[in-house]
Amino acid sequence: MSLEEALVGPVEEVAPRLLGALLSHGGVALRVTEVEAYAGPTDPGSHAYRGPTPRNQVMFGPPAHLYCYFTYGMHVCANVVCGPEGTPSAVLLRAGQVVAGVDDARMRRDGAADRDLARGPARLCSALGLTLAHNGASLTTGEVRLTLADVAAGAVATGPRVGLRGAPERPWRFWLAGDPTVSAYRPAKRLSRPAKG
């Protein structure tokens, strides 16, 4: 089965298929250990919930491409666009275990501990060297590659997505149970404080 075929379907079914997959770029390869699913118009947590914008247009394109976006003023996060084309759904790559190019990853991550190299979506991009320049990049024909792998059915755990306050009840976060590279729990950001003076 081709990668494109594996990525077409309900995003909450596609997302766990990415666990265990190998993602490589810039001399670093990692095994995906944690993902989150984001659907289109029906999912308030998705960037595509309110329709296309310059930022999310890649989500509306063909599957097996990267959707990279800039967030919180300083971080890049990467998603795998899922199909079919025209249906905006994507899977956020939240964490991975570096399995090749560990020295390169450590350099990019300023000497972080091995298990922290890609423990979080922005850290994962940093470890791999992914930037906004990779937004829309193919995962089958370019320098960023994704190869699926089978994982035992019982190894997958699910729970609520991280960092969302709008759609907390969809348990669309998937990770490999017990893996030390899965990102730590963080509560949704507190309510805003008054403007500073």
Next chain:
DNA sequence: CTACCGATATTCT
């Protein structure tokens, strides 16, 4: 381990 806080661009109101 949990919790709080600041930095800071893009998007929406």
Next chain:
DNA sequence: GAATATCGGTAGA
């Protein structure tokens, strides 16, 4: 102006 798919540093249990 306010919210946001975050992270690193610091504080406390």
